[in-house]
Amino acid sequence: MTRTAPPSTDDLTATDTVNSPARGGEWWRDAVIYQVYPRSFADGDGDGIGDLPGVTARLDHLEQLGVDAVWLSPFYRSPQKDAGYDVADYRDIDPLFGTLADFDEMLAAAHERGLKVIVDLVPNHSSDQHVWFQEALAAAPGSAARARYVFRDGRGPAGDEPPNNWQSIFGGPAWTRLAPREDDGPLGPQWYLHLFDSSQPDLDWDNPEVRAEFEDVLRFWLDRGVDGFRVDVAHGMVKAPGLPDWDGTTSMVEGTVAEDGSTGAGNSGPMFDQEGVHDIYRAWHRVLAEYDGDRALVAEAWVEPLSRLARYVRPDEMHQAFNFSFLTTPWDAATLRTVVDVSLRTMDAVGAPTTWVLSNHDVVRHASRFGLPEIGGRQLNGIGADDPQPDAALGLRRARAATLLMLGLPGSAYVYQGEELGLPDHTALPAEVRQDPSFFRTDGAEPGRDGCRVPLPWVGGAPGNGFGPTGKTWLPQPEAYAELAADRQYGVEGSTFELYRTALGLRRAEKIGTSTLAWVDSLASDPDVVAFQVAGVVVLANLGGTPVPLPADAQVLVASGDLVDGALPADTTVWLRA
Structure with missing residues (x-):
């Protein structure tokens, strides 16, 4: 041509x-928000696992980069069966990450630098070590303790078949049966629902006690000064009445982009996107409105078409919802134009910003994703050593181009830690170091998400590339991380860090986020x-x-x-x- x-x-x-210009002057309408995955950001105490003091020590990096806010993935007390997304206590810090005093210090230090702070909230399920679930295990069927979770009798004459055919997103059945006990009913031990790992029992959001508890959790952190919450599995929580069987799947793959902007990334089925979730978010919206400073709710909702996603950010509900249709769009001009156009028009219709994202802790980093061979149904959930490998140079070139395109779009945008350094996934992690439950629940058929969660390199060539004072890292870093370390990029013309810094400065100066x-x-x-x-x-x-x-x-x-x-x-x- x-x-x-x-x-x-x-x-x-x-x-x-x-689209129309942004309405109102709330900070979240055009903010660029940086995701910190605490265990992999920076290690302050030398145990090889990132922590809150490590975050505090590296806040200057974020200030220099030019982002507006920080979102921290879970740091709550947890047995860490799913990297902290199995919460045992929603009002305390896990010792791995520090103390409440460390959190308060980090929050104050961020606010001193003009950075808002959003924390993760995991309301679909708790840990099986949560005091509520331990009470449920000790209580009888039909008790108030069990009513906080989704317990059901099994099917079949002896109750030895799961209550329905739902499958866990991590692989395997979504139901686990309790051990026998004397007060079991005629159908024997009950089963409990877990859409994720068996250590993550689903809470029953039809229960007023559950709703009241989480409103109190919101207030606990709002009182400490947080600026908002990213809500995990925001399209879950409420299940269809009767828990009907469903033969669909909930895996995340890239596909063809439809006229309505759908890429096939949305989760469907009777366990997702039920009408009742919106009542919850209206109530939470009222809680946040009690506080000053435009506190924000951010939906992690894998929902399509975009017209369904827009329902989460109506004026009396949440404030942002991640645009996973954009994240999963293939590297193709026509399909990108479709998704961008539909996204802006659809969110504009409800007065909400579009919230752009290219990478996070659950998907292959876009520096690797865009370097994969052009094959259909490209898997997002990890790359293994035996899978087709990305072209590193092509992936980084496209990732930089995709990021500059994204940062030129109106609305808000998210940056996942390390993408400002051009980091790829670690695509050759050996099985013995992997920790993602999806790897184990599928017997290794899914590599899992460990590859995008590798500890960051701060000082190239130092032990652990400067991740912490001892050189330990809870996952090994690939060789490429030494040359991509932050200290190798600061002030270096053409580096990925300087590209991000320049673009973010221009975005703010030109008021791109609030424009048409x-x-x-x-x-x-x-x-x-x-x-x-x-x-x-x-x-x-x-x-x-x-x-x-x-x-x-x-x-x-x-x-x-x-x-x-x-x-x-x-x-x-x-x-x-x-």
């Missing part, structure tokens, strides 16, 4: 406006280019193989890679002055 350069930037006109987006008319149907104007900036992303000539009078603000002879190479994004 031969391309002709536009004579000037005047030819990059954009008239097809997609309009597609560039001349490139609106180009098979290889995503081109739009936002806040006086033209964003051009070349996803094809042919360089795209740029106007001779173009003022380049930032580019994800080097321009060649006045043209935008393949897998590169540029911001131009409109």
Whole structure:
């Protein structure tokens, strides 16, 4: 394909406006929020596991980067069967991560730097070590203690078949049967539901006691000064009446993008996206409204189509919902345009920002994902040593381009720790070091999420690449991490860290997050280019193989890679002055 350069930037006109300007001045409408996965961010005490003092010690990195807020994955007291997403006490810090005093110090230090702090909340299930579940195990069937969880009699003449055919997201049955006891009913021991690991029993959100308890948990952390909550499995919690059988699957794979923006990433079935979840979030919204400072609720809801996701961020419910349709969109210009367009229009209709995300602690990092061979149904849940391996150079080039495109979109955006360094997944972890329960529950068929959770490199070539004072790391780091360490990138022109820092500074200065987006008319149907104007900036992303000539009078603000002879190479994004 031969391309002709536009004579000037005047030819990059954009008239097809997609969304309205942001309503209100709440901080979360356009914030760039950095996800800290505490056990892998920074180790303060030398045990090889990251902790809250380690977070506090590295807050200068986040201030220098230029993000607006921090989201911390769970640090609560927990037996750590699922890396802290199995909570035993929602009002205390696990000793692995420190103390409540350490949390208060970290929170104060973040606020001193102008950083908001969001904490994770895990309301779908607790740990089996939670005092409530231990009381349920000791109590009789039909008791108030068991009513806090989803206990049921089994099917079959002897009750020895699970209450329904649901499968765990981590693999295997979603039901576990209790040991026999004298006060069992005629059908024998009951079963309990766990949509995840058997150590994570699902709470029964039809129970008023459960609802009251979590409203109290919200107030506990709001009183300490947190700025909001990321809600784990926000589309779960409420199950369909009668718990009917269901023959679908809940795995996460990339697929074809539909006209409504769906990529196949949404979880469906009678255990997800039930109407009752919205009553819970209306109640939580009222709790947060009691506090000043625009506190925020963020939904982790794998829901499609986007019109269903928008229901979570109606004005009296949550404030943000991760856009997993965007995360799972393949590297293709037409499908990206579809998802971006539908996302903005759909969220705009309910007065909510679109919340963009490319990586997190549950999916293959986008620096590896975009380097995989172009195969259908690309698995998000880990890469094993025997799987097709990413092209590291291609993956990083596309990841940088995708990030620059994302940061040019109106709304809020999330950055997963280490992506600002261009970190790939560790794709060759041996079985003996893996810890993700999905690896064990599938007998290794799923590699699991350990590869995206490897401890960060801060000082290249130091023991553990400077993760902590002893060099210990709870998961081994790949060799590539030494050259990608933070100290190797600070102040280095062209480094991934400096790309992020520059883009974030421009995004704030140009007020991109609160502006409108309009597609560039001349490139609106180009098979290889995503081109739009936002806040006086033209964003051009070349996803094809042919360089795209740029106007001779173009003022380049930032580019994800080097321009060649006045043209935008393949897998590169540029911001131009409109």
